């Protein structure tokens with residue numbers, strides 16, 4: 009039986025996430041506070057743990073179709089399965105990327121005010137694969153079967169001159185559509201807009217983990233202005249101190265961030281062509 013309190017909470021969560029995506033300056037905190045006080049009439053099994061981690065609350069708000077609750081240290085998924093939120097292991101920087109639980113996804117700072125990222129701050133590069141595969145698809149074919157076309161820019165920067173495949177899951181395709189509409193109003197940057205790729209099921213180069221491009225909620229753009237940490241620092245290891253380089257105008261970055269996308273240029277291991285739909289990272293770093 010569907011509990012009306014849960015339905016009400018879900019509606020609240022959806023609006024909270026929309027709000028955080030709409031404006032970078034708007035904090036989602038007031039809604040988070042409201043959620044910490046569940047309706048007193050809820051049955052015991054619908055009441056979240058009193059010590060529910062902030063990250064679990066954020067995941068419920070940002071992915072309401074999939075993350076329905078938190079109980080006994082586990083995310084409660086819409087298909088009835090659960091995911092351990094924190095495996096309790098202390099991890100090295102690389103383990104936080106290669107073997108992430110949901111808690112590890114919130115281990116890094118995403119600083120929207122700094123001119124360059126701090127050492128080893130890679131918010132968003134850590135992805136719990138069990139969670140992302142459950143939402144976007146467990147295999148290349150599963151992800152691909154859901155993709156829709158989103159109107160995009162051609163090589164000359166003309167809006168609608170081309171299209172890209174993107175996942176509609178979690179509203180990602182609609183959010184990308186909203187980004188495109190904003191970019192179209194900034195023709196001065198059109199030489200940056202051509203897509204360099206969206207969906208591509210693969211593992212990260214030289215690593216064991218799945219690339220964000222596997223899930224269909226990521227786009228690379230940048231034309232001749234792309235920079236990448238390994239191109240500028242050949243032979244660098246994950247913990248090497250490296251030189252930062254960016255050519256992407258911040259007006260473009262901010263347009264993506266207003267709609268729930270994080271930018272790879274805010275990673276210490278920068279990838280300035282890379283934009284990925286990760287509203288939970290933005291909500292955790294207002």
Ligand SMILES: [Zn+2]
Nearest residue numbers: 227228281282
């Ligand atoms: Zn990318």
